[in-house]
Structure formats: structure tokens, C-alpha cells
Amino acid sequence: MSRRVQIRGTGLIGTSLGIALTRNGYAVSLADPSPTAERLARDLGAGALAQDVTDPPELVVVAAPPDVAAGVVAQALAECPDAVVTDVASVKGAVLDALIAVGAPLDRYVGSHPMAGRERSGAAHARGDLFEGRAWVVSPSSASSAHAITLVEEIAHAAGSVTSRMDAASHDDAVATISHLPQVAASIVAAQLRNLDDHALALAGQGVRDVTRVAASDPRLWTQILAGNAGAVAKVLHSVIADLGEVAAALEGLSAPEPGADIGSLEVVSRTITHGNAGHARIPGKHGAAPTAYESVTALVPDTPGELARLLADVGAAEVNLEDLRLDHGLGQPFGLAEILVVPAAAERLRDALRLQGWRVLE
Amino acid sequence: MSRRVQIRGTGLIGTSLGIALTRNGYAVSLADPSPTAERLARDLGAGALAQDVTDPPELVVVAAPPDVAAGVVAQALAECPDAVVTDVASVKGAVLDALIAVGAPLDRYVGSHPMAGRERSGAAHARGDLFEGRAWVVSPSSASSAHAITLVEEIAHAAGSVTSRMDAASHDDAVATISHLPQVAASIVAAQLRNLDDHALALAGQGVRDVTRVAASDPRLWTQILAGNAGAVAKVLHSVIADLGEVAAALEGLSAPEPGADIGSLEVVSRTITHGNAGHARIPGKHGAAPTAYESVTALVPDTPGELARLLADVGAAEVNLEDLRLDHGLGQPFGLAEILVVPAAAERLRDALRLQGWRVLE
Numbered sequence A, B: 001m002s003r004r005v006q007i008r009g010t011g012l013i014g015t016s017l018g019i020a021l022t023r024n025g026y027a028v029s030l031a032d033p034s035p036t037a038e039r040l041a042r043d044l045g046a047g048a049l050a051q052d053v054t055d056p057p058e059l060v061v062v063a064a065p066p067d068v069a070a071g072v073v074a075q076a077l078a079e080c081p082d083a084v085v086t087d088v089a090s091v092k093g094a095v096l097d098a099l100i101a102v103g104a105p106l107d108r109y110v111g112s113h114p115m116a117g118r119e120r121s122g123a124a125h126a127r128g129d130l131f132e133g134r135a136w137v138v139s140p141s142s143a144s145s146a147h148a149i150t151l152v153e154e155i156a157h158a159a160g161s162v163t164s165r166m167d168a169a170s171h172d173d174a175v176a177t178i179s180h181l182p183q184v185a186a187s188i189v190a191a192q193l194r195n196l197d198d199h200a201l202a203l204a205g206q207g208v209r210d211v212t213r214v215a216a217s218d219p220r221l222w223t224q225i226l227a228g229n230a231g232a233v234a235k236v237l238h239s240v241i242a243d244l245g246e247v248a249a250a251l252e253g254l255s256a257p258e259p260g261a262d263i264g265s266l267e268v269v270s271r272t273i274t275h276g277n278a279g280h281a282r283i284p285g286k287h288g289a290a291p292t293a294y295e296s297v298t299a300l301v302p303d304t305p306g307e308l309a310r311l312l313a314d315v316g317a318a319e320v321n322l323e324d325l326r327l328d329h330g331l332g333q334p335f336g337l338a339e340i341l342v343v344p345a346a347a348e349r350l351r352d353a354l355r356l357q358g359w360r361v362l363e
Helices: A012-023 A035-043 A069-079 A093-101 A146-158 A168-195 A206-216 A219-228 A230-255 A265-281 A307-317 A344-356 B012-023 B035-043 B069-079 B093-101 B146-158 B168-195 B206-216 B219-228 B230-255 B265-281 B307-317 B344-356
Strands: A004-008 A027-031 A059-062 A084-087 A110-114 A135-140 A162-165 A295-302 A324-329 A335-342 B004-008 B027-031 B059-062 B084-087 B109-114 B135-140 B162-165 B295-302 B324-329 B335-342
Touching: A004 A012, A004 A069, A012 A027, A012 A035, A012 A146, A027 A035, A059 A069, A059 A146, A069 A084, A069 A093, A084 A146, A093 A168, A110 A146, A110 A168, A135 A146, A135 A168, A146 A162, A168 A206, A168 A219, A168 A230, A168 B168, A168 B206, A168 B230, A168 B265, A206 B168, A206 B206, A206 B265, A219 A230, A219 B230, A219 B265, A230 A265, A230 B168, A230 B219, A230 B230, A265 B168, A265 B206, A265 B219, A295 A307, A295 A344, A307 A335, A307 A344, A307 B307, A324 B324, A335 A344, B004 B012, B004 B069, B012 B027, B012 B035, B012 B146, B027 B035, B059 B069, B059 B146, B069 B084, B069 B093, B084 B146, B093 B109, B093 B168, B109 B146, B109 B168, B135 B146, B135 B168, B146 B162, B168 B206, B168 B219, B168 B230, B219 B230, B230 B265, B295 B307, B295 B344, B307 B335, B307 B344, B335 B344
Parallel strands: A004 A027, A004 A059, A059 A084, A084 A110, A135 A162, B004 B027, B004 B059, B059 B084, B084 B109, B135 B162
Antiparallel strands: A110 A135, A295 A335, A324 A335, B109 B135, B295 B335, B324 B335
């Protein structure tokens, strides 16, 4: 008999998970406060309506917004006395604390956080492969039973994710630095652009585009996420404020007229960039492997349909594996630069091969 | 007769400019404090050695590091009494102030700043197309002659750049926000990653990768750039520190046990993300055009040579112009997601066409 999973909350995450688990043979049932949302999820192939299913679920997945997740988990634990319950909220400590406060049966609860999402929300944008190849943090408490942990890891794997275990506090500290801080920093850097004039904005290069890309994120969702991890995020923001303050003071020393005001300032500025180098180098590379220093091969690509494809076909024909690709569009020009990242041993061979095919390859 | 340009400083920028101008028929001469560097630039086709040229230059381009640029400009103005002199330092106020301080003949000086560079420095990485399609700020002072301005704009155009005029203070304020702040923010966010453990780093997603990409930049160059624009950068850093402090205080209010500590906090957090949305939306789109909301079409691409090329060939065959492309590598999986950005009108047609070719296209 197939495993019975009930999903409570049929937004993007809940519906996507329902589709993935249904495809993998699970018996999924769906519930949402909105009758329209749960019916849409059913129609998208995410499972049956919970009201039409009589057998009780073995696992309940709460995919509600972060600020109501704990309440829905507590309710599910009470209503389904034999089921394991998990949630997928992107913060874990606040949910666990709320469950402890109401005396919920923690042996049957395991928190989880699939590191997957889209720039759009709602069941309409759900997809069964949303979790494929993504990290999924499984966050047991000390009270969680081995059975409960196994069940949650099982559905994460069934959805295609790679699981790792972290307790709630470690998870929240980690995402505060690796996810929530970059969002706040990007938003605040982007906010400084609001009052620039058009001439200044025309100088925008790839750097500011990269740094501010996530600043386009949804304010409603991010308000919930940041509020749900408020303590951990505040702590890392204070660390950043201290670092920024040190750089600002050093720069003021450099621009001050008093003799000696600049002593030590260059060291602070240089150290800031050097520490950034060191932190950047620790981000894991492709496929979770250790960071690799790829070499870039850059070619000029006319901005007409098919040209980039022709370039990459020539890369493939050279039997070189493209590790990453970046496109850089020239300002006011009908072409772009394609930067192809490859393992260093392949770079020179690729340059030669592309030149032979008539590409303008930069040195 | 061809225009005579002398380039003082044959690093990446000077040598690249020499190659570009030589190709466009200019008579370029080269000088560098390092005999090796100037000979390498000559061998790369950047021009003749200045010591072998007798006719005086009409224009001197100073491509020295930012912290010595003013001195080299003053020297060139003194040694070449009929020549116009420009520099390419990425800060303009400090150079102008230093020239005013020594009473240099400002009618023959026009500052400039080509917005071009590479992640590598030195003549060996120079290329003649470094400036093609890039913005090049021309920064006259009130004393600059019309002839001097024209001459500087002429070589910028000859190198393929798109020029815009800004006075030194406006330029420095603009780059403080649009270039120097993103660098400092990226470096400091990345620096927070130094002390995370490997489990936490494994949660790194595309957001933190984008935000911290420029944190890999060269500390020596960036120390000079930030020091050269110290006052303007310090000012924008204080604005960012104030914004971050407000968010940190709001988050502390949300996590404080006292009743009422959180009043107003959610508004601050929400406003931060909303202001980031607004600033991000002002960044100009491709080719300097107004920002366009592209629609993304995402396909699964096996991680083997030639697959991405095959995908893009199919995009080209559908006669859809790819506006941008992002690759997102799944953690621990032998495939990646290719996100193809196209004009909204073409998105559905492209999805259909790719599915017909057998691609797994996400909804």
C-alpha cells in the first residue's frame, strides 16, 4: 500500500510537493483554508481533496505561510494522533518554540526547510520538479522520534532533494547569514538607487546588477521570513553594521584634512576586501563540490536569434564541458559578451577551437 | 595625417586602449615606468615606444593607478605644453583637486572614466575591444577648453565607447552609489561567511552567490579606488548603516519579550524590501534601454557537453531572441536549470517549441 501524506496549505510549495509525491506513488491528500486553492491544486495533479479521503495520513506536511505554520502544526498534531507532522517554513526556531509553549507532542514533529522557491507564488506556478537537486534541511528536536525523522527524510528524497540535518538554532543562524542577510543587503543597496538621476543610473555595470538582483523579491513573503528569524538576523546585521562603520570611519580618516587622521585607514579598507575574498572563496561550487577556480573564455556574440546557440554548439563540438555561462550586454551595442567558464585545462583548446570557427574570442 | 596619442601607463587599460586606437588608425606612443611593461604593450600591438617617436602628442592619456594619476597628469601637462591630457582613473574629484592645488593648466585637462575592466590586470590581459559598448564618462572642469573635451570624446568613441558628460563631483557621487557601495556591501556580506561551518555553507543558493560575486575582486585595486573616493563612499555607507540599523532595531523589537516592543517593526521591514524593489526597478535594461520585465522560460539541462548548445539551438530555431540566460546548478545533481529570459509575448511559444523538441520545460 502506498504511503499516505496530507499536505496542509496548497500554495507554490505545497502544491509542488503534492505533484512530486503523487508522481512517485504516494497517496496525497490536500487541504487549504481556501476551497479554490485546494481544488486548483487537485486539478494540477497534486493529490485528492482531504475531505474525500477517509484513511488518516501517516505524515502531515504543513506548507502554510511562516507566520501561521506553528498553529497549523499544533492543530495537525492534535487532529491526527498517529501521524508524524512536519512543516516547510523557512525559519525553524520560532515554530519549535511555539510548539513547546503549547505543550505539543514533539516526538511526532520534525521541522524541515526545502531550499526551493520561485519568484512567483501560488499553486498556479507549482511544478513537480521544484525540489529536484535542492538542499532540504531536516531539523529534528531532541524529542523527535527516529521514525518521524526517517519519514520526513523519505519524502524529501522522494521529491528529489538532498537532505541534511541541522537543529533549529543552527539552521536559523545559518540562513540568517547565507540567505536573509544577502536579501537585506541587496534591498538596502538597491534602495540607495531610488534617488539617483538617470545619468548616474546609466553607469550601472554588472556588479550592481548582481548585488541587487534579489532586491526584486516579494515584500510580503520576506517580511514574514525576516520577522520569523528576527533575533538571528538582527545579530548578523549588527556584525555587518560594525564592519561598515569601521570602513566608513577609515574612509573619513582618509578624506579628513588633519595630519595623521588617515593612519591605519588603508589597512581597514584593504582588510575588508581581503576578508570578502576569503568568505567568497568558501561558497561551494557546482553540484555541491568544492569551489573550483574555472577559467573564462569570452567571445563576442551578435544580438540576433540563434547566435548564442551557434556559439555553444561550437563549444559542444569542441568536447568541452561548459561549467557556467555569463552574458554581459554592452551598453547601446547590438552584441554581448558571452563568458564561458571551463576547467583551466580546457581553456586554451576551447579558444583555439572557437577562433577556428570564426568567433571573435577575447584574449 | 593620423592623430598622435601618447599613453602613459601600459597596464590593462592603457594597453587595451592602445590596441583599440592603433587599429583605428591613430599614431599611438607608449610610456611606462617599467621598461618590460611598455615593451610588452608594444609587442601586443598597442603602439610604438614613446622614446622612438619624435613628434609631440596631441593627446596624452594617463592610465596610471588611481593614487598616482594626478602626479602623472601634472607632469604630462608640463612636458607637453601643446597637448590635451586626460586620465582614466575611476575617481575624478581627487585628481582634479590635486591639479588645482599645483596650479596645473586646466584648460588642457579633461578627466575621463571608461567603465570597463576585467577581473585580471596587466598588459598581458589587454584586448582591443575592452571598451566596446561600454559607458565612458567624460568629466570636464569649468576651465576645460572645448577643443580638449572634443579630443577626449573622439578617442572614447574611437575605442567603441558611449560617452556621457558629468562633472567630477557628480561622477564621484554616482559611482560611490552605483559601483563602490555594491563592492563594499558584497565584500562585507561575503566576509560573514568566513566563519560559517560547512553545513551552513552548503545551504548557499543563487541569492548569496549573486550578492557576493564581486567580493572576489582585487584588494589592491579596490583599496585605491575606495581611498580615492573616500568622502563620497563614506557618505553613502552612513546612509546604508542608518537603514540597516533601522531594520536591526525593528527585528529586535519583533524578538523582544516586552509587549508593544514590536509596534511599527513590520512596517520598517516591509518598507525596506519595498524600497529595494523600487531601486532595483530603476536599473536600466539591456543595451541601455528602459528596464523591461522579461518572462523566464526554464528548462532542465543534463550536465554533459553540448546539451546547453542543443537547447539554445532549439531556442534559435524557434526564432525567439534570448534576452538573457541564467544557469542554476542543482546541488548534487547531474543537471542544471537553464532560465531563458525572453520578451513576454514570446514565452508561451518558446515553451511549446522546446517541449516539442523533447525538452523538459518547467511550468
